[in-house]
Amino acid sequence: YTMSGTRISLDPNLMGAYALWQTPLTDIMLVNSDKVVATEIKHKNPISVGARVQYQLSDKLGVSTGLQYTKLTSELKGGSDDNYVFSQQILQYIGVPAHFNYQFFEKGKWGSYASLGGQMDVPIDGVLKTNYSNNGLVQQDKDLKLKNLPLQWSATTGVGVQYKLTPRFGIYAEPSLVYYFDNNSNVGSIYQEKPLNFSLRFGLQWNLNK
Numbered sequence: 001y002t003m004s005g006t007r008i009s010l011d012p013n014l015m016g017a018y019a020l021w022q023t024p025l026t027d028i029m030l031v032n033s034d035k036v037v038a039t040e041i042k043h044k045n046p047i048s049v050g051a052r053v054q055y056q057l058s059d060k061l062g063v064s065t066g067l068q069y070t071k072l073t074s075e076l077k078g079g080s081d082d083n084y085v086f087s088q089q090i091l092q093y094i095g096v097p098a099h100f101n102y103q104f105f106e107k108g109k110w111g112s113y114a115s116l117g118g119q120m121d122v123p124i125d126g127v128l129k130t131n132y133s134n135n136g137l138v139q140q141d142k143d144l145k146l147k148n149l150p151l152q153w154s155a156t157t158g159v160g161v162q163y164k165l166t167p168r169f170g171i172y173a174e175p176s177l178v179y180y181f182d183n184n185s186n187v188g189s190i191y192q193e194k195p196l197n198f199s200l201r202f203g204l205q206w207n208l209n210k
Contacts, residue, residue: 039078043190047071050203052097056210060103068095068201070121072189079133087130091189093121093152101160109164115174116157123149126187150183152191162205173202 052066072091079085099117106112126146132139158176165171178199180191190197 035080035083037079039076041188042075043188043193044073044075045197046190046199048095048199048201050095050097050201051205052203053206053208054101054210055208062101062103062207062210064099064101064205065097066203066205068097068119068203069093070095072191074189082136083134085130085132087128089128089146089187089189090126091123091146091149091187092125094124095119095121097156099156109170111162111164113160113162114158115160115176118153118155121152121154123152146187149187150185152183152185153181155179155181156199158199158201168207168210170205170207171203172205173200175200 048068048070050066050068052064052068054062054064056062070093072089072093074089074091076087076089077084097117097119099115101113101115103111103113126149128144128146130141130144132141156176156178158174160172160174162170162172176199178197180195180197182192182195185192
């Protein structure tokens with residue numbers, strides 16, 4: 001099975017050579033050859049945290065940029081109830097956002113703003129971890145490094161809340177609607193499954209001139 005949901009079949013003509021290339025995967029495929037199997041793929045929502053700086057263009061309008069770390073987790077389970085493959089795929093990115101922020105509410109240390117912009121995400125790591133469960137016996141495969149991952153571009157709009165710890169330094173939480181552009185990656189993730197998706201971002205913000 002793959003993260004795209006494709007089932008791997010075992011050719012009956014090769015059963016005679018089975019002992020020569022026996023693996024946990026072929027064991028599961030063999031015992032499931034006469035059973036009903038299913039594949040379930042779950043892409044979890046992105047987890048993002050970052051730090052950014054903002055420059056005020058006017059009392060209410062500002063422009064911000066910084067660095068943002070994002071973790072994507074996908075899980076796959078394929079096979080029968082007792083004999084199955086379970087894989088967990090983890091992708092990690094460092095993003096560079098560029099946003100315009102319009103503050104429409106401010107009271108004391110609290111403020112709310114609307115945000116519009118985009119982001120470039122650079123992949124820094126990708127790994128696929130796989131376990132095989134054969135009649136209750138679990139075997140773990142060697143982690144597979146995912147290489148040559150492409151850049152990911154996105155457009156974002158959202159509404160955020162900021163709390164000022166000092167006049168220039170604060171923390172923010174920003175629920176956003178994000179559209180992830182197709183980057184022709186052969187590694188499946190929530191970016192391909194749901195290109196228009198909800199994201200919750202939070203982190204630290206430094207106001208340069210306020």
